[in-house]
Structure formats: C-alpha cells, structure tokens
Amino acid sequence: xxxxxxxxxxxxxxxxxxxxxxxxxxxxxxxxxxxxxxxxxxxxxxxxxxxxxxxxxxxxxxxxxxxxxxxxxxxxxxxxxxxxxxxxxxxxxxxxxxxxxxxxxxxxxxxxxxxxxxxxxxxxxxxxxxxxxxxxxxxxxxxxxxxxxxxxxxxxxxxxxxxxxxxxxxxxxxxxxxxxxxxxxxxxxxxxxxxxxxxxxxxxxxxxxxxxxxxxxxxxxxxxxxxxxxxxxxxxxxxxxxxxxxxxxxxxxxxxxxxxxxxxxxxxxxxxxxxxxxxxxxxxxxxxxxxxxxxxxxxxxxxxxxxxxxxxxxxxxxxxxxxxxxxxxxxxxxxxxxxxxxxxxxxxxxxxxxxxxxxxxxxx
Amino acid sequence: xxxxxxxxxxxxxxxxxxxxxxxxxxxxxxxxxxxxxxxxxxxxxxxxxxxxxxxxxxxxxxxxxxxxxxxxxxxxxxxxxxxxxxxxxxxxxxxxxxxxxxxxxxxxxxxxxxxxxxxxxxxxxxxxxxxxxxxxxxxxxxxxxxxxxxxxxxxxxxxxxxxxxxxxxxxxxxxxxxxxxxxxxxxxxxxxxxxxxxxxxxxxxxxxxxxxxxxxxxxxxxxxxxxxxxxxxxxxxxxxxxxxxxxxxxxxxxxxxxxxxxxxxxxxxxxxxxxxxxxxx
Numbered sequence: 001x002x003x004x005x006x007x008x009x010x011x012x013x014x015x016x017x018x019x020x021x022x023x024x025x026x027x028x029x030x031x032x033x034x035x036x037x038x039x040x041x042x043x044x045x046x047x048x049x050x051x052x053x054x055x056x057x058x059x060x061x062x063x064x065x066x067x068x069x070x071x072x073x074x075x076x077x078x079x080x081x082x083x084x085x086x087x088x089x090x091x092x093x094x095x096x097x098x099x100x101x102x103x104x105x106x107x108x109x110x111x112x113x114x115x116x117x118x119x120x121x122x123x124x125x126x127x128x129x130x131x132x133x134x135x136x137x138x139x140x141x142x143x144x145x146x147x148x149x150x151x152x153x154x155x156x157x158x159x160x161x162x163x164x165x166x167x168x169x170x171x172x173x174x175x176x177x178x179x180x181x182x183x184x185x186x187x188x189x190x191x192x193x194x195x196x197x198x199x200x201x202x203x204x205x206x207x208x209x210x211x212x213x214x215x216x217x218x219x220x221x222x223x224x225x226x227x228x229x230x231x232x233x234x235x236x237x238x239x240x241x242x243x244x245x246x247x248x249x250x251x252x253x254x255x256x257x258x259x260x261x262x263x264x265x266x267x268x269x270x271x272x273x274x275x276x277x278x279x280x281x282x283x284x285x286x287x288x289x290x291x292x293x294x295x296x297x298x299x300x301x302x303x304x305x306x307x308x309x310x311x312x313x314x315x316x317x318x319x320x321x322x323x324x325x326x327x328x329x330x331x332x333x334x335x336x337x338x339x340x341x342x343x344x345x346x347x348x349x350x351x352x353x354x355x356x357x358x359x360x361x362x363x364x
Numbered sequence: 365x366x367x368x369x370x371x372x373x374x375x376x377x378x379x380x381x382x383x384x385x386x387x388x389x390x391x392x393x394x395x396x397x398x399x400x401x402x403x404x405x406x407x408x409x410x411x412x413x414x415x416x417x418x419x420x421x422x423x424x425x426x427x428x429x430x431x432x433x434x435x436x437x438x439x440x441x442x443x444x445x446x447x448x449x450x451x452x453x454x455x456x457x458x459x460x461x462x463x464x465x466x467x468x469x470x471x472x473x474x475x476x477x478x479x480x481x482x483x484x485x486x487x488x489x490x491x492x493x494x495x496x497x498x499x500x501x502x503x504x505x506x507x508x509x510x511x512x513x514x515x516x517x518x519x520x521x522x523x524x525x526x527x528x529x530x531x532x533x534x535x536x537x538x539x540x541x542x543x544x545x546x547x548x549x550x551x552x553x554x555x556x557x558x559x560x561x562x563x564x565x566x567x568x569x570x571x572x573x574x575x576x577x578x579x580x581x582x583x584x585x586x587x588x589x590x591x592x593x594x595x596x597x598x599x600x601x602x603x604x605x606x607x608x609x610x611x612x613x614x615x616x617x618x619x620x621x622x623x624x625x626x627x628x629x630x631x632x633x634x635x636x637x638x639x640x641x642x643x644x645x
Contacts, residue, residue, distance in 0.1 A: 036531050102507045126531050131509040134497030143592030146492035173598045180592040219539040226533040239639050265643035282550040296639045318633050337608035348618035352626050360641050
C-alpha cells in the first residue's frame with residue numbers, strides 16, 4: 001500500500017524515453033473541478049493555478065472537468081474554472097451525478113479521458129478526489145502520485161515531475177509516469193496558492209454524455225447529513241490557528257488552547273499524539289496524516305515539531321512555538337520561540353492578546 | 365460473513381528521527397508495526413464477526429518479517445492469516461500492489477466467498493489511499509471509502525448501509541455486497557488480545573504464498589515492471605526558515621514574555637496584527 005519505497009541508492013532511472021506514438025496523442029492538462037452541496041472546493045481553483053503553469057510550460061490547453069446534475073449551478077462551476085485559468089471545460093451533466101458516487105463518477109471521468117486524451121489529470125486530495133483518483137487510475141491502468149507538494153514539467157522528456165514527501169515527510173521524492181497516459185496526481189488543499197481570479201476570462205464548453213442509467217448504479221445515497229460545525233473546512237483554511245501537543249501533559253490543560261483560540265477567534269489544531277489520545281477529535285490533527293494548513297499565524301504549544309507535524313504547518317506565515325525543551329525541533333523553523341512551561345505561558349499570552357484587543361477596540 | 369482485512373507492516377513513523385546535521389533519515393532501530401489505520405479495519409471486521417458470525421482472514425503483502433504483523437492480527441482474533449511474499453513484488457507501486465492483493469483475494473475466494481474486503485483509510489508510510497480503491501476496481505467490488513460507521517448489513521438481501529465521511533458532511537450509502545470498505549480512523553477501539561488467541565497466534569501455521577500461489581501468472585503486472593510510476597530522485601528538503609528568535613526577558617515572568625512577544629510580532633508582521641484585530645471582533 002505504499003507509493004514505491006524509494007531507496008536513495010538505486011541507480012538513476014532512464015528518463016529519456018521515446019513515448020509510444022499512441023501515448024504521444026495525449027495532449028493537454030486537466031483539472032477535475034470538485035464540488036459538493038453547490039459549492040466548488042477551493043482546492044480545484046488552487047489546482048487550476050498550478051495546471052495553468054504546467055499547460056503554459058507544455059504549450060497546451062488547460063481544461064476544467066465539471067460533472068454534476070444539469071442546471072445553472074453546474075454551469076457556474078465552468079465559469080469559475082475559466083476565471084481561474086481554464087481555456088475550456090469538459091462538462092458531463094446528468095441527474096445521476098447529483099451526488100458523488102464512485103461508480104458513476106469513475107465511469108464519467110474514465111470515458112472523458114478515453115475520448116479526449118489528456119496528458120495530465122490533476123485532482124484534489126480530498127475524500128472525494130482520492131476515492132475517484134484511485135479508481136480512475138486503476139481503471140485506466142496508469143500512474144497516480146498522491147499528495148504532491150510540487151508539480152513541474154521535466155524538460156528532458158516533457159513528462160510530469162511530481163514531488164511528494166516520503167518517509168513521513170523527512171525526505172522528498174520526485175515521481176514520474178513515463179510510459180502511461182494520462183499522468184495523474186493529487187494535491188492536498190492549501191498546498192498550492194490560490195491564484196487571483198480574472199472574472200473577464202471565459203472559455204468554451206465541450207459537453208459529453210454520461211452514458212449510464214440510474215439502474216446501472218448499485219450504490220444509492222440515502223441521505224446527506226451536513227456537518228454541524230464545518231470543522232474540517234475551517235481548519236485547513238483558517239487564518240489563525242492555536243495548536244496543542246503532548247507537552248500540555250494532561251487533557252484538561254488543553255482548555256488553555258481553547259481559551260487562547262477564543263480570544264483570537266482562531267481555530268484549534270493538535271498534534272497526532274494528542275488526537276490519538278482522544279484529547280480532541282481526529283479532524284483537528286495537523287500534519288502529514290492530518291490537515292495541511294497555511295494560516296497567517298500558527299501558535300504551537302507543547303508541540304515538539306516532529307517531521308510529521310512540521311510538514312502540515314510549516315507554510316504558515318508566522319509560527320510561535322512554546323516548549324519547555326530548548327532542543328525541541330520546532331525551534332529550528334518557528335519564527336518566535338518561548339522556552340518555558342506552556343501551562344504558564346498560554347494564560348499570559350491569552351491575557352496579553354485580550355488587553356491588546358481591548359486597547360485596539362477603544363482606539364478604533 | 366467472510367471478511368478479508370488487508371494489513372501493511374510499516375515503520376513506526378513516530379520513532380523516526382532526522383539527523384540534525386546531515387538531514388538524513390535515521391532508520392536504525394525503528395520498530396515495525398501494523399499500519400495504525402489498518403487496526404480500525406481489523407476491529408471493524410472482528411466486530412462484524414461478533415454480530416453475524418463467520419470468518420476474518422488477515423492478508424498482508426510484504427517481506428518475510430511481516431509475519432509479525434499477521435501473528436498480531438491473529439492474537440486479536442483473526443481466524444486466518446496469509447502472507448504474500450516474493451522478491452518479484454519488490455518496487456511495486458500502488459497499481460502493482462492492488463494487482464497482487466486482488467489476485468490473492470481471488471485465491472482466498474476459491475476457499476470461501478468474500479463478503480467484505482477491509483482496508484485502512486491509508487498507510488502512514490505511503491499515505492496514498494490508492495490501494496483500497498484499486499483492489500475494488502480490479503475485483504469489481506462496490507467501493508465504500510472513509511467509512512465512519514457500518515449501520516446495517518442484511519446478509520439475505522446482500523445489502524450494506526454505511527456512513528461515509530464526505531467533504532462537509534456524511535453520506536448515508538446503501539449498496540450491495542461484496543464491497544470494499546476503507547475504514548476511517550478513530551471509529552472503534554482495538555480489543556485486547558485474549559490469552560487463548562495469543563497462544564493460538566503463536567502456534568498458528570501461517571500461510572505463506574509466493575507469486576504463483578497468489579495466482580499471479582503475468583510478472584509484467586507486478587514489481588517495478590508493473591508499476592507505471594518511477595522514482596526519479598529522492599532528496600532532502602531545503603531548510604526553509606531560520607531558527608526561531610527566542611523571546612527572553614530579565615524577569616522571565618510569563619506576562620513579560622507574552623508582552624515582549626506581542627510587541628515584536630506586531631512590529632515585524634503588521635498583517636498578522638491586522639488579522640488578529642479583524643478576527644477577534
């Protein structure tokens with residue numbers, strides 16, 4: 001179940017290969033535009049920004065792929081894709097596609113790929129994107145690289161060079177799909193920057209039928225229960241995060257994190273040991289196996305800064321670390337550090353922010 | 365009710381350290397464990413067996429040492445354990461891995477039909493979440509990923525109802541067996557191994573299958589040959605930041621430290637100050 005376990009000692013792969021002429025016919029960069037409950041997922045726009053660069057490097061077109069129930073809402077996603085850089089959109093409209101179901105979406109996307117043959121296909125590494133990407137790649141028998149942090153075109157052979165963390169994020173590896181098309185990759189939300197939309201941009205729409213009837217689909221959606229507190233989306237896209245780790249020693253001390261977060265109007269994050277111990281719910285975990293975040297301010301209290309956590313938050317603008325251990329790795333990459341007992345520093349910090357805000361409010 | 369649970373043996377990443385000077389990974393002495401996400405899958409399968417009876421088969425592809433992971437699974441209560449191991453699998457990416465595991469599951473099915481194949485939501489070393497969907501497509505199983513709860517199974521009607529974690533909510537899905545279920549973390553707690561099972565696990569004659577025994581004829585579908593992706597290079601990340609500026613005061617009192625920190629923070633990063641003031645309304 002791993003991506004290849006790369007051994008640094010292996011001999012360099014021959015990357016200069018003649019592409020099978022049948023595969024050379026695959027042209028263009030595609031981004032799957034994910035949406036649920038009438039809203040496009042921001043990761044799709046982040047990917048369009050990245051896809052634009054790849055398409056320009058290759059001198060090909062960038063396409064959005066929009067699938068959904070017939071109607072205004074679905075067509076609006078095409079317009080948004082144009083704003084974020086797409087030249088054209090492939091549109092599959094069918095009532096069967098109203099809710100995400102693996103079978104129908106796999107079939108629709110696989111058919112589109114076979115019909116229009118893109119060389120690169122990008123999807124968000126969300127629960128939907130990973131479910132779909134794994135199924136489509138297996139059906140098409142092609143390569144898929146998960147959770148990429150960097151995408152480039154290899155000038156040697158015009159193939160996609162997809163870089164991702166390996167060994168829990170302590171090393172990076174660049175993966176290529178040489179003799180198979182399309183080259184598929186997923187990218188987690190917030191890893192790529194969101195481009196500025198250009199609302200004057202437009203493009204052309206290519207419609208394609210789904211070719212399924214409802215009775216072909218075995219799985220039925222009985223109900224969709226929306227989250228009460230849209231925790232998941234909020235953490236990944238929060239501008240301020242206060243996170244706690246094992247250094248808080250006892251679950252009840254985690255309240256100090258909540259206290260500071262409330263004063264700042266911030267989201268609460270946590271390291272893996274703390275979520276595994278059940279101090280807070282698993283969807284608040286930041287790190288390689290949790291969420292990737294890039295807030296303006298990240299306050300980490302009692303978090304040592306292990307690689308697993310670091311890769312999920314090091315893109316933050318400013319990192320404040322509080323830890324008792326002056327040798328904790330988090331001080332190697334934080335912006336500011338306080339060596340001290342988090343149980344004493346946190347309340348002081350909460351109070352300092354409270355006073356600052358009270359003064360600002362009076363002045364403002 | 366027959367469940368197959370796919371397990372992977374992985375290095376315990378919480379024990380992996382990076383060398384501070386050379387920035388290389390220090391793997392010596394890192395213990396191998398069952399991928400933690402797979403334990404939720406195993407417990408889900410065992411719970412179904414408690415409810416509906418039947419059998420739980422643990423399946424693992426890996427080097428011979430992965431036997432330890434399977435014995436652990438037996439000690440928790442798995443009835444059977446099969447290790448698929450062959451040098452020909454070396455270098456398999458997710459596509460080749462799902463091919464090999466799907467072949468092995470076909471062999472298992474000859475013995476007893478399989479109702480559900482379980483996997484964890486992903487591994488902690490590869491983190492791809494691709495093998496589960498891959499197995500499902502190859503065996504034409506209904507795919508249910510990120511399952512938070514199995515609400516109901518009707519073995520007569522061959523129906524299963526689950527809660528699936530989706531973006532922004534939970535999908536209540538009904539589908540037909542056989543299905544492949546990838547289990548979300550934290551939905552159950554692994555039971556303790558009881559003494560009888562621990563003895564049984566130690567004595568159990570593990571089934572060890574090589575490539576042929578796993579039903580794989582075409583070697584071009586496994587290992588490096590069967591893997592569309594190639595690793596072009598492996599490298600250490602560039603250190604992106606300077607070391608932290610440590611906040612110190614004469615008194616060392618928490619209040620002074622906090623005040624000094626805020627003054628420095630807001631002077632150097634006015635956009636953070638603006639964000640704090642905007643958000644705290």
